[in-house]
Amino acid sequence: xxxxxARTILLYFVLMIGLRLLGKRQIGELEPTELVLTMLISDLAxxxxxDFGIPLLNGLIPIVTLLSLSMLLSACCLxxxxxxxxxxxxxxxxxxxxxxxxxxxRSNRLxxxxxxxxxxxxxxxxxxxxxxAILETSGKLSVLLYADEQPATPKQLxxxxxxxxxxxxxLINDGRILRxxxxxxxLQKDWxxxxxxxxxxxxxxxxxxxxxxxRGNILCVGKEAYQ
Amino acid sequence: MKYFLxxxxxxxxxxxxxxxxxxxxxxxxxxxxxxxxxxxxxxxxGDWDSALSVFEQSYDEWSRRQPYLHIVVEHRExxxxxxxxxxxxxxxxEGETAEFRAELARLRSHLLFLCEMEQFAxxxxx
Numbered sequence: 001x002x003x004x005x006a007r008t009i010l011l012y013f014v015l016m017i018g019l020r021l022l023g024k025r026q027i028g029e030l031e032p033t034e035l036v037l038t039m040l041i042s043d044l045a046x047x048x049x050x051d052f053g054i055p056l057l058n059g060l061i062p063i064v065t066l067l068s069l070s071m072l073l074s075a076c077c078l079x080x081x082x083x084x085x086x087x088x089x090x091x092x093x094x095x096x097x098x099x100x101x102x103x104x105x106r107s108n109r110l111x112x113x114x115x116x117x118x119x120x121x122x123x124x125x126x127x128x129x130x131x132x133a134i135l136e137t138s139g140k141l142s143v144l145l146y147a148d149e150q151p152a153t154p155k156q157l158x159x160x161x162x163x164x165x166x167x168x169x170x171l172i173n174d175g176r177i178l179r180x181x182x183x184x185x186x187l188q189k190d191w192x193x194x195x196x197x198x199x200x201x202x203x204x205x206x207x208x209x210x211x212x213x214x215r216g217n218i219l220c221v222g223k224e225a226y227q
Numbered sequence: 228m229k230y231f232l233x234x235x236x237x238x239x240x241x242x243x244x245x246x247x248x249x250x251x252x253x254x255x256x257x258x259x260x261x262x263x264x265x266x267x268x269x270x271x272x273g274d275w276d277s278a279l280s281v282f283e284q285s286y287d288e289w290s291r292r293q294p295y296l297h298i299v300v301e302h303r304e305x306x307x308x309x310x311x312x313x314x315x316x317x318x319x320x321e322g323e324t325a326e327f328r329a330e331l332a333r334l335r336s337h338l339l340f341l342c343e344m345e346q347f348a349x350x351x352x353x
Contacts, residue, residue: 053302065241068234075230 007056011045014060018067037070088137095133098146108135119143166214172196175205175223185212201226248299249345255292256342259285263335270319270327279319286312300341308337 048059269278318327
């Protein structure tokens, strides 16, 4: 029992660290190779977790090898376009200038039903409104509509719009002051505590969320226990 | 560049460690098998004291290697080898030559099998 417990913890952290080192791409499974890796790793980890007759090393070595190979392939793809095309493939245009590219669909074994289903999933019901549809290497379909089918932007309507898009900086997260963010925003702890008190809280511990955006707008949400 | 060098280094380390492990186990197994051959000769001659003495030496070496071998070899194979050592010792203590020699031959084969399992060979890979 203790063996199962110890091996599970160890393998869990090995997998976590490994996937973390591989980055967001692995978690997002952007490429088929990454999807394969994720599937293989989970099976490899399960074997020594359950079969105590197998040395733990027999599970760790394949996992570390796979992670290293994956990182190596990613690095090669980064440096060589040829290798990238070989391993990841290239995106395929299945609708070009509003015309269905039937040969491209055949070569990717993409049926009309699948194409229409994907378009429907993205809110497109009329094929004639699509200028480009590109089947990405991750298997996702990118759809670009004709300009007159897209919602008008203020720029197209020659309207001036005040820029009100600002990224908020979180200063308090679940009662904890984020000092790094405070320094980044050029603010002091005294200022923060004063603002928190102005909103009826005694200290940062009573605040669930405190953020400030580029315009100086403050959002302060207290913890349920203190509201 | 580090995303290229680090995985290369890790893979090289794993390869080197695996090859070293294969050589290390082979060295030990061949020594134990040589010991088994000596034990077998003594048993044939009826010199059970010498046979048991050399046998126990081999077993002591085997026991000392247990922690390392348990990390790299499947545990059921290790358990089987341990069982063969125990039964061979029992036959030797009772002076049963034929059974002892047969068990010794089985033990020798099993140790060679353990060694083969760790070698880098096409038949192992396929």
